[in-house]
Amino acid sequence: MAQRKMIVFPTKNEVSEAMAAYTAKLSAKFIKEKGLFTVVLSGGDLIDWLCKLVQPPYIDSIEWSKWHVFWVDERVCAWEDPDSNYKLAMDGFLSKVPIPDKNIYAIDKHSAADGNAEHCAALYEDCLKNLVKEKIIPISKKTGYPEFDLQLLGMGPDGHMASLFPNHPQINEKQKWVTHITDSPKPPPKRITFTLPVINSALYNLMAICDKPQAKSVAEIMKHNNFSLPSAHLSAQVENVWYLDQAAASEL
Ligand SMILES: O=C(O)[C@H](O)[C@@H](O)[C@H](O)[C@H](O)COP(=O)(O)O
Numbered sequence: 209m210a211q212r213k214m215i216v217f218p219t220k221n222e223v224s225e226a227m228a229a230y231t232a233k234l235s236a237k238f239i240k241e242k243g244l245f246t247v248v249l250s251g252g253d254l255i256d257w258l259c260k261l262v263q264p265p266y267i268d269s270i271e272w273s274k275w276h277v278f279w280v281d282e283r284v285c286a287w288e289d290p291d292s293n294y295k296l297a298m299d300g301f302l303s304k305v306p307i308p309d310k311n312i313y314a315i316d317k318h319s320a321a322d323g324n325a326e327h328c329a330a331l332y333e334d335c336l337k338n339l340v341k342e343k344i345i346p347i348s349k350k351t352g353y354p355e356f357d358l359q360l361l362g363m364g365p366d367g368h369m370a371s372l373f374p375n376h377p378q379i380n381e382k383q384k385w386v387t388h389i390t391d392s393p394k395p396p397p398k399r400i401t402f403t404l405p406v407i408n409s410a411l412y413n414l415m416a417i418c419d420k421p422q423a424k425s426v427a428e429i430m431k432h433n434n435f436s437l438p439s440a441h442l443s444a445q446v447e448n449v450w451y452l453d454q455a456a457a458s459e460l
Pocket residue numbers: 250251252253254281282283293361362363364365368369370371394
């Protein structure tokens with residue numbers, strides 16, 4: 209498993225530029241090697257930071273038609289709900305680039321609107337299993353779990369990543385690929401999330417953290433490897449990169 213690498217940038221703007229460059233480089237690499245690129249998004253501020261991808265030079269150089277887009281976690285609510293990670297990514301990023309609709313794998317629309325978190329998780333796992341059959345997602349020989357090319361993650365002030373929260377049992381799930389939570393400390397309470405072994409089976413994981421509220425958890429992870437914080441468990445098969453701004457790195 210890959211060692212954690214950390215790079216501190218002066219401001220959010222440089223984090224955003226570096227994320228775009230990293231994503232574009234991996235997009236070109238995987239499309240050249242296998243004709244497609246699987247990208248996993250999270251919610252939160254990350255989507256804002258991806259704005260550089262919808263500007264030159266990336267907007268015209270990325271082969272968007274070869275992208276397949278997933279969510280590492282999603283809030284269980286209607287697609288139109290302001291809480292929806294799908295809506296956030298659609299409005300801020302995906303609607304601005306020519307990725308075919310069929311390559312955008314959102315939470316099941318009806319079950320999400322009905323608020324059935326457990327069912328949504330099972331359906332998302334089925335969706336991934338079908339894509340394994342269709343050879344869009346390989347199963348890693350090393351981990352036995354699905355292998356995504358790049359996952360873009362954020363961390364909450366409490367050290368959570370995806371919807372794996374401290375002192376909640378979802379972090380220990382090893383059988384399922386996708387699980388659910390109905391009492392998330394970060395609203396809204398109902399969510400689905402990739403499980404830790406699936407998150408760590410990605411080839412490249414990029415964790416982007418900006419702003420002061422996360423600084424204490426960043427220090428707990430970097431200085432003390434405090435495994436009570438879910439983000440401390442992040443790994444990857446090839447590269448586990450953390451991009452921070454000065455504010456997030458201020459307690460290091
Ligand atoms: O759905 C979610 O809430 C996210 O996927 C979550 O895991 C997020 O990435 C972190 O909470 C960081 O969020 P911020 O960038 O908004 O601080």
